[in-house]
Amino acid sequence: MTVKAVSFSELPDWETDDHGAALAVFVQSCDKIRVNNQTQAQDWSELCAFAKKTTDARAFFELFFQPVLIEDGKHTLFTGYYEPEIVGSRYRAGKFQYPLYKRPREMTLGKPWKTRAEIESGALAGRGLELAWLSDPVENFFLHVQGSGRIKLNEGGAMRVGFDGKNGQPYRSIGKEMVRRGILSAHKASAGRIKAWVRKNPNDGRRILQHNPSFVFFRELAGLDVEAGPPGAMGVSVSTGRTIAVDDDYIPLGAPVWIDKKGKDPIRRLMVAQDVGSAIKGAQRADIYYGSGAEAGRTAGRIKDGGRMYTLLPHASVKRLLPEG
Template sequence: MRAALRALALCAVTAIGGGAAAEEVLHFEELDGWAQDDHRAALLVFRETCDLLKAPEWGPLCKFAQDVPATPDAARGFFELFFRPVLIGTPPALFTGYYEPELAGSPVRTPRFAYPLYAKPPEMREGMVWRSRAEIESGILRGRGLEVAWLDDPVEAYFLMVQGSGRIVMPDGSTLRLGYGGKNGHPYRSIGQELIRRGTHRLQDVSAQSIKAWVRGNPAAGAALLNHNPSYVFFRKLPDLPPEKGPIGAMGRSITGMRSVAIDPKFTPLGAPVWVEKDGRDPLRRLFIAQDTGGAIKGAQRADIFYGTGLKAGNQAGTVKDGGRMLVLFPIDRAYAMLPDG
């Protein structure tokens, strides 16, 4: 096994573009907690999307990954032999969390369920800047048959757009899966940062939970605050997504709780393994796979950790705002080629 792995490693080629020059190539022994992680779990998630990595050096690695025995030792050997951890940018990193909400809803408007989620209007084109959130919320789409579901809380509707996907439990007990269906082209503005600017919150006090509480406690001002973010997300129905699968990420396939992470693709290739050393109240030392992106995820040391589905995952994700560092695992030749004199 080791001989076969080493022979394949020597065949790697170097052609992935983009990103910044690496500051440092590390050894796995330098990663805090590397030996204690469940590398088998990371390998299984890596297999889900590695075939979508089109640069030449990834193809042989992905093919071999499918044949690696699904054991912790074999998985660890695979990553250690073929990859090197690359530090891009300057720590501390900023780690946040996201999740797939599960909300009560209805397929039609009722006195309780009065807040719509919309599909993308047909006149919208990719890259087009369309109407702002405030304009859409004023009702310009009403009556066009674009509603995919109705919710009973405008605050939850807003945060569902922040997450980009969700499960809507209908009155009859059935569940509708919704995925990202596009956005209106306006830049994302953080309403948490706006509350800090106004002096109502301190940085350490801002979380999804505290923002929801403030908006609900100040209905008029809260509605105006939500419209401070002009970005608006549309949804599409996912009728064929099995209930045991996670939501669809930026690579067009399901993501996995506590093993998938959203990154900035300018620095980290989608599909690449990412080593996370998150500090804070609940520290993490874990190998994730970069399978998603987000409008607020910008920079080499920036990542959004997918915590899973439902209320518990939401409570965990909503309080994450921690430092640490992250490293991208690149194929060996590419890792060293990224050095300034490589």
């Protein structure tokens, strides 16, 4: 890993961003910033106190932070994620035949357990672990990828579900596997095209989905503001266009991060690292939260862009990373 300090003037379009919007998101989670030791925690706690009472957001960031470029030798990759909205039921009936499962008590988090194929073949059937039932196995799978969602219940009302652990098996990209098999070309391996192919080829599609042995368990999220985003890894609601999921081996959860995303719809904006993801690995890897619903899903599914991202760290933390700087 290499760390290079840069100036705010080197951040493309820094001066034109809505720094106040970024500050509001930062404040939501600044009390829960995750760092490696107590010394680093003290760096952040002092900043958090100032953040809650500052009236000049841009000056706050420029005064108390130093942008750094953290790299690990891999290319930058931005993707998108969203909160699905899916029709389902609390009960198995009619078309609702595909369960979302609660986490089994005997499973130890972090240790390999039964694979997706084993679970979908009935390993948990009849144990009363079904949290809800969906009508579409493809949407069920992609809900696992996103980790949270809203279910519009067939019997009325809604249920919000969130991540409650996984089976300890490695995440394998079905998009990459479909490209490897020649089913899709690399530039057409979007979420929408993957869904369409699997629905058109249900038997082969089921086997393709089971190429990813990772399986997510859910819990019902009660008492959340229906207008707010789902809770991320920090336990606070994520914010559309201001939250990213990162690899917290490189970027502290809760840190502000300047995004310079290239591609068809470029983004240059200050975001906050408030989430993680099993597929988000690397110093220059981020997943941008695009909101809830089908349109957000279509947008998020098209994102696969390069660029750069710069983490804003307290000056004291940077000095410890760069003792000679």
